[in-house]
Amino acid sequence: MAVSLQKGQKVDLTKTNPGLTRVLVGLGWDTNKYDGGRDFDLDTAAFLLQEDNKVSSDSDFVFYNNLQGGNGSVTHLGDNRTGEGDGDDEQVKIDLSKVPANIKRLAFSATIHEANERGQNFGQVSNAYIRVVNMDTDEEILRYDLGEDFSVETAIVVGEIYRHNGEWKFNAIGSGFQGGLGALCSNFGIDVG
Template identity: 60%
Template sequence: MAIQLSKGQRIDLTKTNPGLVKGLIGLGWDTNKYQGGSDFDLDASAFLVDANNRCQNDLDFVFYNNLEHPSKSVIHTGDNRTGEGDGDDEQLIVDFSQIPAHVDKIGITVTIHDGETRHQNFGQVSNAFVRLADEATGEELLRFDLGEDFSIETSVVVCELYRHGSEWKFNAIGSGFSGGLASLCRNYGLDV
């Protein structure tokens, strides 16, 4: 049975699950029905950052236009432009054995594509979650439901995977940003 996390909680990943090599990170959400004239397009991304919380280059940013890190440590399985249906809307696969030595942390984020232009924000999103499963067995190890704490934000740092010695841990973040993907990129040291 998966462990249910609360905002701010941290948990061991590789230490308590010694056979875990690849983690499947599933992200899901629902959009509240409203007459805004535009569909919602939410996008999952991963920022592979060093000890200074900075991406060393653009390739350390995995998203819908760069689906795979050169190390093959993080792979985005593809952009879901509608979010329709139940379960995961987008997925990332993290291979803990392939993460480069310079990567100290992986920030997992969700943004609303063109949120400012379309007047869309996370106050209009419900049932958002992240879950982590063992990719080899399909067993769900943990889940973090984001709750309804957002209003004007157009991007959210959902969680972080971070290095602790030779092990990897999971941190349930749930922190919102305004300014969409561009503000997240600047936060992680990338030029926009």
């Protein structure tokens, strides 16, 4: 049975799941009813971060326009522009055994595409979650439901997978940003100019 996390909780991935190397990170969400007349397009990204919490290059920013990073160890499975339907809206596959040694953490984010232009924010999003699945057994290892803590934010760092003493762990972050994807990119060392 999957571990259900609260904001700030950390859980071990590989120590309690010996042999775990291939994981699927799924993110999902629903949008609240509103009369803005515009579709919501949420996007998932993975930032492959070094010890200084920065990417080493733009190729370590994995998203809908750069589907692979970390020498192929991290693969984004594509952009879902509507978020309709049940289950994960976007997914990222990771082979933990192949993540380059200089990558210490993988931060997963959700942003609202053209949020400012469309007058949208995470206060209009509900049932957002991140989950980690063992790809070899199809078993959900953990799940973090974000709750309704956001209002004006247009980007969220949802969670991260990180190395600690030779093992991989997960941290439920749930930290919101204003300024959308551009603010996140700047935070992680990507020049958006």
